[in-house]
Amino acid sequence: MNKETVNLDTNYLKNKANFIRNKVLDMIILANKGHIGGAFSCTDIIVSIYYSNIFNFNPKEKERDKFILSKGHSCPTLYVVLADLGYFPVSELDTFCKNDTRLEGHPDINIPGIDVTTGSLGQGLSVGSGMALSAKLDNKDFKTIVLIGDCECHEGSIWESVMFSGHHKLNNLIVILDHNKQCATDFEEDIINITPITDKWKAFNWDVVTINGHSFDELLNCFSTIKNTQKPTIIIAETIKGKGVSFMEKELIWHHTVPKNDKIQIAKNELR
Amino acid sequence: MDIRDALFDELYNIAKNDSNVILLTVDLGSFSLDKFKKDLKNQYINIGVAEQNLVGIAAGLTLTGKNVFIYGISAFVTSRCFEQIKINLSYMNLPVKIIGSGPGFVYANDGVTHNSTNDIAIMRTLPNMVIYSPCDAITMSNIAKMSYKSKNPVYIRVDKGELPQLYENNYDNFSDGLSLLKTGKDLLIITTGIMTHQAIKLSEKLKLINIDVGIIDIYRIKPLNKKLLLTFIKESKIKNIITLEEHSIIGGIGSIISELIIDNEINNIRLKRFAISDKYSEKHGNREWLHSFYGLDIENIFNETIKWLKYND
Numbered sequence: 148m149n150k151e152t153v154n155l156d157t158n159y160l161k162n163k164a165n166f167i168r169n170k171v172l173d174m175i176i177l178a179n180k181g182h183i184g185g186a187f188s189c190t191d192i193i194v195s196i197y198y199s200n201i202f203n204f205n206p207k208e209k210e211r212d213k214f215i216l217s218k219g220h221s222c223p224t225l226y227v228v229l230a231d232l233g234y235f236p237v238s239e240l241d242t243f244c245k246n247d248t249r250l251e252g253h254p255d256i257n258i259p260g261i262d263v264t265t266g267s268l269g270q271g272l273s274v275g276s277g278m279a280l281s282a283k284l285d286n287k288d289f290k291t292i293v294l295i296g297d298c299e300c301h302e303g304s305i306w307e308s309v310m311f312s313g314h315h316k317l318n319n320l321i322v323i324l325d326h327n328k329q330c331a332t333d334f335e336e337d338i339i340n341i342t343p344i345t346d347k348w349k350a351f352n353w354d355v356v357t358i359n360g361h362s363f364d365e366l367l368n369c370f371s372t373i374k375n376t377q378k379p380t381i382i383i384a385e386t387i388k389g390k391g392v393s394f395m396e397k398e399l400i401w402h403h404t405v406p407k408n409d410k411i412q413i414a415k416n417e418l419r
Numbered sequence: 420m421d422i423r424d425a426l427f428d429e430l431y432n433i434a435k436n437d438s439n440v441i442l443l444t445v446d447l448g449s450f451s452l453d454k455f456k457k458d459l460k461n462q463y464i465n466i467g468v469a470e471q472n473l474v475g476i477a478a479g480l481t482l483t484g485k486n487v488f489i490y491g492i493s494a495f496v497t498s499r500c501f502e503q504i505k506i507n508l509s510y511m512n513l514p515v516k517i518i519g520s521g522p523g524f525v526y527a528n529d530g531v532t533h534n535s536t537n538d539i540a541i542m543r544t545l546p547n548m549v550i551y552s553p554c555d556a557i558t559m560s561n562i563a564k565m566s567y568k569s570k571n572p573v574y575i576r577v578d579k580g581e582l583p584q585l586y587e588n589n590y591d592n593f594s595d596g597l598s599l600l601k602t603g604k605d606l607l608i609i610t611t612g613i614m615t616h617q618a619i620k621l622s623e624k625l626k627l628i629n630i631d632v633g634i635i636d637i638y639r640i641k642p643l644n645k646k647l648l649l650t651f652i653k654e655s656k657i658k659n660i661i662t663l664e665e666h667s668i669i670g671g672i673g674s675i676i677s678e679l680i681i682d683n684e685i686n687n688i689r690l691k692r693f694a695i696s697d698k699y700s701e702k703h704g705n706r707e708w709l710h711s712f713y714g715l716d717i718e719n720i721f722n723e724t725i726k727w728l729k730y731n732d
Contacts, residue, residue: 213483256511262482264506273472274507277479284441284461284485291479304503307472314467 153200157363164194168391169418170227175405178244182220184388184401188327189294190224192384195366196292197228210289213278215263217271218296218325219253226250234260269302276308279320292321298330300341312379313352320379327388331402348381360384392417421581425556427451429563430488434462441480445473445491470495474503477515493519493535493576497542508572509545516566522576522612523665527706536695540670542574543641549573550641554615557586558638561593578613596639599651603633607657611637611672614663617717624721643675649683661691661724668694691727693720
């Protein structure tokens with residue numbers, strides 16, 4: 148965990164999240180591509196992870212905490228956060244999904260601040276389990292945080308890692324589930340309903356916490372008080388796909404549609 | 420020495436001297452692994468029957484400073500988790516060593532699910548991937564040592580049993596990736612793994628009818644030492660080459676040599692490829708039976724080769 152002063156100012160974090168959503172919108176419009184709905188549903192989660200200083204991601208420190216965006220298509224948010232924090236120039240965000248860029252549609256290890264290439268759902272958690280296992284083997288303190296999607300939980304490989312991590316009591320592993328209840332083409336409950344989520348993960352020997360994924364109070368409180376049990380933790384963050392822009396919220400088409408024409412101004416106004 | 424014993428004995432020595440070396444298995448054992456498991460218990464983890472998780476875990480361990488070997492049945496640790504290998508190992512260029520037990524028809528009696536007859540073809544398509552295919556215990560030990568130091572991901576095809584020793588104990592050119600085991604002037608056999616031993620037997624049979632055979636054993640399939648291979652081919656002045664492999668005719672050694680000949684515009688070379696044809700056997704049997712079915716037995720290769728050589732005349 149971080150040695151720097153923890154920032155629990157929720158107003159600061161709310162403003163930062165608004166700023167990030169604004170920049171994500173600009174970036175996606177410029178590129179004419181990007182998975183905006185999922186990027187917005189996890190913005191508050193990613194902002195609270197990176198800006199609260201609860202976790203230490205200092206790239207100069209080998210034993211820093213690790214973050215894996217397993218639901219890699221939400222990378223526009225992570226890219227903007229990393230640029231804002233100085234991992235690479237903010238101007239590079241204009242190259243998102245353009246030619247000769249590092250910033251492609253899913254996270255890539257060639258981007259400073261990103262440890263694992265993701266995009267094929269269901270794979271990031273295994274890598275995170277490996278990192279957490281490594282820390283256990285060497286008695287190191289770093290935490291591994293993996294952000295997964297709900298429809299990502301359809302992938303069998305997720306459950307291989309869940310069973311493994313529960314069995315090996317990887318209590319230094321934190322999974323956050325961005326439960327926005329929408330897949331790409333339909334609602335989660337109409338494709339494969341993954342509920343009851345709590346029961347499933349508890350059955351695999353995980354601690355389970357459920358929070359409002361848009362409440363900074365709940366996010367910060369949760370991160371600060373992860374129970375010191377012998378189990379890995381999953382934080383089920385109840386979220387809204389497209390959060391922050393009224394016409395996008397809970398609408399299926401905004402999985403990766405790019406706003407055009409008057410919708411752009413409406414969105415900008417709401418994110419002011 | 421059993422080729423698998425050679426591997427695990429070497430791995431034991433390596434791991435004993437480097438506590439960062441970790442061996443992960445998907446619930447696959449070996450007698451020669453028992454010592455590793457017993458003496459180095461913190462460096463041995465049975466991941467369970469989960470190949471996709473195996474590769475992800477290996478990647479995570481490697482990203483945090485470990486030197487990782489993973490071990491499973493060749494068919495499963497290549498195909499079952501191919502995407503994880505593609506992204507986490509090949510694209511991210513993480514030096515995880517994949518030990519694939521039972522390439523080809525090693526596990527013949529276990530049926531088609533356990534046959535690994537397309538592993539070279541699929542693993543070849545992965546940038547950064549190094550592919551080894553040893554034919555004897557000496558080669559295997561050296562491959563283990565080279566893999567330990569590799570900066571790239573590695574796939575090692577490990578056969579079974581006590582195969583005849585073809586390399587001298589003091590042979591020290593294993594970094595070449597291939598060797599001219601035997602010179603000849605009438606026919607060149609290019610081969611790998613178990614079929615290298617078949618090539619030796621075939622050459623003895625052909626010698627009886629005055630056909631002088633050279634043999635090249637490729638034990639590092641990727642990256643191929645094209646320069647050395649081309650030198651051997653050109654210096655031999657042989658115009659008839661056959662390839663032998665216990666692998667699909669698509670994408671293996673035969674394809675590699677075809678590509679080499681075409682890419683380097685080598686004129687007047689005839690090439691005949693002996694491999695597993697693109698069909699399944701409806702019935703099953705042991706390794707020898709399957710070789711017969713696919714025409715990979717010595718008798719068939721001998722007859723077909725003579726016919727083919729005479730055609731050239």
